[in-house]
Amino acid sequence: MGDDGIDYNIVFPEALISEKHWRGSKEPVVILLGWAGSRDKHLAKYSSIYNEQGCVTLRYTAPLKTVFISESLGYKELRSTAQKLLELLFDYEVENNPVFFHVFSNGGFMLYRYMVELLHSHKQFSTLCVVGTVVDSAPGSQNVIGALRALKTTLGPKVNVLLQYFLLALFAVAVVLLRIVLYPVTKYFHRNHYDAMIEHPAPWPQMYLYSRADRVIRYRDVEKMVKVLREKGLTVESFDFITPAHVKDLQQQCSTL
Template sequence: MGDADIDYNIVFPESFITERHWQGSKEPVVILLGWAGCKDKHLTKYSSIYNERGCITVRYTAPLKTVFISEPFGYKELKTTAHKLLELLYDYEVENNPIFFHIFSNGGFMLYRYMAELLASHKRFSTLVVVGAVVDSAPGSQNVRGALRAIRASLGPNINVVVLYFLLALFACMVFLLRVVLYSVTKYIHKNHYDAMQDQPPAWPQLYLYSRADRVIRHRDVELMVKAVEEKGVRVDSFDFGTSDHVSLFRDFPQEYSSRCLAFLASCMQNAAGTQKKQRLSVAN
């Protein structure tokens, strides 16, 4: 269930299910990165989509303090966590399997950003093969009001009202100062997740699922990211569910959500197999 440093869950499907769906090929490892305040029981519902298709799944959610305090202040704790999560692939001897990401909200996207950077720059991880990523309700950029809604939801209903509003006021001031007023300077020290991934998106295919009714992540932020990724020549798809609240797409549209995720995974796996075949033919010739 985890080691001394990070609290994760990994699930291996039954061998007969894997064989039925992947027919001798290596099954994908799907890494699910939860939203801030997400419980593992919530991620389990999503991982079951992939487990039922014979995929290995790894579930992890970054702590609230890391997402809402360390990251805005420029302490890159999430980069260390990203390294540990990628090391898990070697620990469980699945480093040769195709990797697929499923990311939720800014909390998951911040961690995904560092994993993508390590995959691109770290020698040890250079041989890992990522086939694609699904991004759910993310990313958002410099949205103080949305961030306040996110932290309020993450803290839950049982927190003292006075403490809640004190924390919200403190967080609002901090974010507004560091990520809006001073960002033109601080970005040279610590670029935020949105700008970093907009400037240098990973090369693998990406599917963005979002909603215009989301009151935490603005739909135009997602749409601008999709456009930026597409302009970099990366394959990118998106779908607007229209009426769902933040990270509620699967809850409101379970069948369509699952179908889109699985169809995209299948397409990514097919593309990866085609690329490998072309590489083998090129070497042979």
């Protein structure tokens, strides 16, 4: 679907399945925010797991240009997308249902950051009942090498090699200059997703899934986030898969469906 200017998909569970799991209570709405470069068929696998438990699922992946370009240059395009996604809950009349987030990698976490900000500050969205979040392989902070690996994987073999190197070099320069060298100044105009979520974290329970062998997201960044949130008195759990086998194999399995 894309009638709101964004390419999303929403799936409602079968009535019998919903009744079996929730016995007349309002079924949860699970918002799945995909990793950069993921396609809807990748998220559909996760969506089906939640649907089988009687949950409504709303899935969306932010365009590559907003994740790798707009955010790097300080443009907050994802904020308007975040608002449209939250407005969909009212459009489909599920605003009184419990809401749960499943966020994948930095691409999903960047969008999640703005949704959390709106839930903090927007009068309409403050009435939504968020019950928790799973953060899968995120967040990372100022990891240029990891970001370049993610972009290279996302571009894929179909993109000309020379064009790939040009785009990677351009991206690296922009990130290093704006998000690292000049960040002490630019953070007053556009704080990155990592710092923003430490400063104004989500108040509901959170679960962070990660791997210390992840070559895109440094495990130290995830563990620091978990540590800081716990120090703030929030309910936060985490699980380290240790080797890349579980997280990496799961993502590879999704990409081949």
